[in-house]
Amino acid sequence: MEICPSDKCTGCAACQNICPHDGISMKENQYGELHPEVDKTKCKNCTLCINICPVNNQPVFNYPSLCYASWITDIKKRRICASGGIGTVMAEYVINKLNGITYGSRYDDNLTPIMTSANTVEQLERFKGSRYVQSIVSNTTYKEVLANIKSGKKVLFIGTPCQIAGLKAYVKNDYENLITVDLICHGCAPTEYFNKEVKYICQRNKLSGITDIRFRGNDNYNYCFSFWKNNGENNHYEYMERASESYYLSGFLLGVTLRENCYSCSYARPERISDITIGDFIGLGQQVPFDHSTTNVSSVMINTEKGKSFYDGMSKNTPELINVVRNYQERLVYKPSLTKPSTRHKLNSIFREEYLRNGYTTAIRKTLGGYVRRQKAKRIISLPWQVARLVWTNAKRIVSNVW
Numbered sequence: 344m345e346i347c348p349s350d351k352c353t354g355c356a357a358c359q360n361i362c363p364h365d366g367i368s369m370k371e372n373q374y375g376e377l378h379p380e381v382d383k384t385k386c387k388n389c390t391l392c393i394n395i396c397p398v399n400n401q402p403v404f405n406y407p408s409l410c411y412a413s414w415i416t417d418i419k420k421r422r423i424c425a426s427g428g429i430g431t432v433m434a435e436y437v438i439n440k441l442n443g444i445t446y447g448s449r450y451d452d453n454l455t456p457i458m459t460s461a462n463t464v465e466q467l468e469r470f471k472g473s474r475y476v477q478s479i480v481s482n483t484t485y486k487e488v489l490a491n492i493k494s495g496k497k498v499l500f501i502g503t504p505c506q507i508a509g510l511k512a513y514v515k516n517d518y519e520n521l522i523t524v525d526l527i528c529h530g531c532a533p534t535e536y537f538n539k540e541v542k543y544i545c546q547r548n549k550l551s552g553i554t555d556i557r558f559r560g561n562d563n564y565n566y567c568f569s570f571w572k573n574n575g576e577n578n579h580y581e582y583m584e585r586a587s588e589s590y591y592l593s594g595f596l597l598g599v600t601l602r603e604n605c606y607s608c609s610y611a612r613p614e615r616i617s618d619i620t621i622g623d624f625i626g627l628g629q630q631v632p633f634d635h636s637t638t639n640v641s642s643v644m645i646n647t648e649k650g651k652s653f654y655d656g657m658s659k660n661t662p663e664l665i666n667v668v669r670n671y672q673e674r675l676v677y678k679p680s681l682t683k684p685s686t687r688h689k690l691n692s693i694f695r696e697e698y699l700r701n702g703y704t705t706a707i708r709k710t711l712g713g714y715v716r717r718q719k720a721k722r723i724i725s726l727p728w729q730v731a732r733l734v735w736t737n738a739k740r741i742v743s744n745v746w
């Protein structure tokens with residue numbers, strides 16, 4: 344039984360959460376993407392799953408009324424956040440000041456990203472940063488959210504637009520105590536690709552006990568695929584690949600390995616599905632001057648009145664947060680994720696053919712072998728120039744100081 348066209352299915356799991364007969368499970372299809380599978384022996388043809396599916400219903404979108412360039416000045420708090428640390432301070436506000444609960448993505452004990460809750464600030468440390476992989480919604484995630492809403496708790500849910508669509512379809516009503524925040528989204532690679540890549544890298548480099556894997560940060564590891572180990576007190580860096588030299592990150596960023604539905608994503612548009620949208624402020628200051636550093640600044644779009652009153656309240660209570668009003672058009676000019684879905688790379692078909700024959704690990708290396716080798720060669724060739732530039736810049740500084 345097909346709940347929605349499989350090339351449009353986002354794997355949001357709303358159908359699995361709504362099924363009153365526990366008759367739907369999420370299973371990997373031939374390309375490793377999670378899709379719902381209906382157990383015919385349990386199905387009573389109630390069609391709740393079909394009726395609730397966000398793919399089968401046009402969701403409500405809102406054009407943002409406000410756009411900010413935002414970041415927090417607390418460098419320690421922001422260090423492992425993806426960009427300006429806005430996801431983190433919103434979650435902190437809900438927990439600390441509103442006595443509420445937040446939902447987002449973190450790794451489980453097997454380093455699989457999952458959508459789950461946090462109700463203490465200490466737990467939030469594990470939610471920081473962007474995991475460029477599909478984070479799994481379980482068969483109880485939306486049920487738990489609804490139970491929390493109905494108990495009167497303030498609930499903040501941060502996720503990809505398709506996860507927000509799944510949640511909104513499941514909870515149906517626009518509850519005053521639910522705040523939804525979607526990420527500007529390039530697309531997601533299936534969880535299976537990530538799990539296979541991690542296993543391969545750990546085996547090849549004899550890594551064990553890895554507790555965190557990062558893609559972004561306000562440290563020296565921004566846009567690096569980096570592996571970390573926690574010894575109880577601190578995180579120790581164990582292994583790192585630059586984005587352009589990482590098979591996994593290159594496949595994701597180039598648009599070779601995204602889920603099929605991401606190439607025709609209906610949420611990649613200026614109008615948004617949630618109360619607030621957060622992302623990177625790409626292009627900041629390029630057309631209209633910006634008086635601050637533009638490095639890792641977030642863009643925050645306010646899409647509803649509920650979102651506005653929440654964000655205003657949070658900003659008043661968060662002295663380390665800076666919000667600078669910008670024109671939304673400025674953010675819309677750069678990079679496509681806010682205006683159209685990611686483009687399918689021409690190597691996607693080669694990757695998929697190879698995937699069917701040999702699985703992810705071989706397929707990605709065969710498909711992107713040439714690309715990754717060229718990127719490594721470019722870096723090595725440019726090394727002497729980089730050293731020369733560094734020496735020249737420092738020499739100029741020393742000379743100007745002396746004189």
Ligand SMILES: Cc1cc2nc3c(=O)[nH]c(=O)nc-3n(C[C@H](O)[C@H](O)[C@H](O)COP(=O)(O)OP(=O)(O)OC[C@H]3O[C@@H](n4cnc5c(N)ncnc54)[C@H](O)[C@@H]3O)c2cc1C
Binds near residue numbers: 430449531
């Ligand atoms: C798959 C993906 C693709 C993205 N593509 C773009 C893009 O094309 N353009 C752009 O401008 N921004 C994109 N972003 C958003 C960007 O990477 C940052 O997440 C955003 O700028 C917020 O940064 P922050 O410092 O405020 O967040 P932080 O304070 O670091 O908080 C990050 C929040 O994101 C949530 N999160 C992390 N990974 C996932 C995930 N896999 N699924 C669901 N929720 C997750 C965490 O739970 C947390 O709440 C993407 C993010 C993801 C996860």
